[in-house]
Amino acid sequence: MKGHVKELLTELGEDPNREGLLKTPERVSKALHFLTKGYQEDPLAILRAATFREDYQQMVIVRDIDFYSLCEHHMLPFFGKVHVGYIPNKYITGLSKIPRIVEVFARRLQVQERLTTQIKDCIQQALSPLGVIVVIEAQHMCMQMR
Known part of the structure; x- marks a missing residue:
């Protein structure tokens, strides 16, 4: 999932390698797993x-x-x-x-x-x-x- 989030950031026009976004793919992945744990x-x-x-x-x-x-x-x-x-x-x-x-x-x-x-x-x-x-x-x- 992290790779997809990184790709999404790029598609949005962001630089996934800038400091504030470096851990974003991991954070989004963890958040989505938590938010959908009901499955x-x-x-x-x-x-x-x-x-x-x-x-x-x-x-x-x-x-x-x-x-x-x-x-x-x-x-x-x-x-x-x-x-x-x-x-x-x-x-x-x-x-x-x-x-x-x-x-x-x-x-x-x-x-x-x-x-x-x-x-x-x-x-x-x-x-x-x-x-x-x-x-x-x-x-x-x-x-x-x-």
């Missing part, structure tokens, strides 16, 4: 590892989950808050697992609509709740910067 994680396994039988049928809500993702169309950031609610049907999960699955899906090239659906589908598949709701509020740099 190496299994969100369903995360939820299933902390699933507990519980006779509870009131809505469980986890609000204001921070997320950061990259738009798949421009590879520019979009970020904001995720709110997740579900009504258990004999099974619950640890509350900390909800932000974890949000991060796994967000750390992939995304669109907001798919991110919303993937979170919902994962909870539905892992817990078979009576209902699930996912709301995402986001700022898209691909819209705001361009």
